[in-house]
Structures are given as C-alpha cells and as structure tokens.
Amino acid sequence: MAFGTQDDTDEVMNEINMTPFVDIMLVLLIIFIVTVPVMRHAVTVELPRASNQPLLAPPQSIRLAVDAQGQFFWDDAAVGETELAQRLAQAAAQSPQPELQISGDKAVRYERVAMAMAMVQRAGLRTIGFVTEPASP
Numbered sequence: 001m002a003f004g005t006q007d008d009t010d011e012v013m014n015e016i017n018m019t020p021f022v023d024i025m026l027v028l029l030i031i032f033i034v035t036v037p038v039m040r041h042a043v044t045v046e047l048p049r050a051s052n053q054p055l056l057a058p059p060q061s062i063r064l065a066v067d068a069q070g071q072f073f074w075d076d077a078a079v080g081e082t083e084l085a086q087r088l089a090q091a092a093a094q095s096p097q098p099e100l101q102i103s104g105d106k107a108v109r110y111e112r113v114a115m116a117m118a119m120v121q122r123a124g125l126r127t128i129g130f131v132t133e134p135a136s137p
Contacts, residue, residue, distance in 0.1 A: 061099040062091060063131075064120075068105040072110040084116070088123035103131035 064084075065073040072076050079087065091098050100120060104113040120128060 002082040003135075015090050035103050059127075060098040061101055064100055064113050064116060066102075066104040066108050066116060068107040071109055074117065081119075085119055085123065088119055088125060092124040097125060097127060099129060100125050101129045101131050 023120070035135075063073075063075050065076075067073065072079050072081070074084065074087055088100075091100070102113070102116060102120075
C-alpha cells in the first residue's frame with residue numbers, strides 16, 4: 001500500500017526547475033535598483049579646481065654613449081669630461097628636463113659608465129634610461 005500519488009515508473013526528471021533561479025534574479029535586481037542611487041550620492045565632495053597646461057612639445061631625449069675606449073659621446077659628438085659636466089648641468093636646468101639615455105659598449109670598463117652616472121646625478125637629471133640590445137636566441 002502506497003501513500004500519496006506516486007507513479008510506478010521511476011523516470012529521471014530531465015528538466016531543471018527555473019522558478020527558484022528566476023526568484024533569486026528578481027530579488028537581486030530589486031536590491032541593485034534600490035542601492036545604486038544610494039551609492040552614487042553617498043558622499044558629496046567638492047573637488048579643488050586646478051589649471052594645467054598641456055606640454056606644447058614633448059621633452060627631448062639626449063643620447064649619452066660610452067665607447068669601448070671609454071670616451072663619451074653626446075648625441076654622436078665626442079665630448080670630454082668637463083664639457084660633459086657642463087652639458088649635463090645645462091640639460092638639468094631645462095624645464096621640462098630631457099630624458100637621458102645612456103648606452104655603454106660591452107667592452108668598456110664599468111668605471112667609465114659609473115662615472116657618467118655619477119656626473120648625471122650631480123647635475124640633477126631625474127629621468128635616466130639605459131639602452132640595451134635584445135639577446136639573440
């Protein structure tokens with residue numbers, strides 16, 4: 001004797017009941033509709049006004065190279081240490097400061113490249129890049 005209305009067939013239910021899913025989605029939709037306007041106007045902040053002027057010309061870049069013999073080259077022109085220090089000081093005084101790109105020959109002593117970096121630091125240049133070549137596979 002069986003209670004209830006159960007069929008004698010034990011078939012698998014191959015449909016998903018979508019009603020709970022739709023109920024959850026509607027509840028979430030209502031929550032978002034209510035909370036988004038509250039979140040948007042939660043805090044009123046008066047931001048300060050600032051005037052900025054766009055750069056008329058991008059800052060120039062200077063190439064400083066150290067060859068295998070340890071000689072300095074300022075944009076492909078050979079310079080001595082005193083002239084290099086003067087040019088670095090002039091470049092540091094510019095507004096905006098130019099970007100300095102240092103490239104050193106792989107055969108040069110590290111001392112010469114370190115000397116160039118120390119001169120750049122003493123001059124006050126802030127943007128320095130190192131130029132390298134990608135390794136061959």
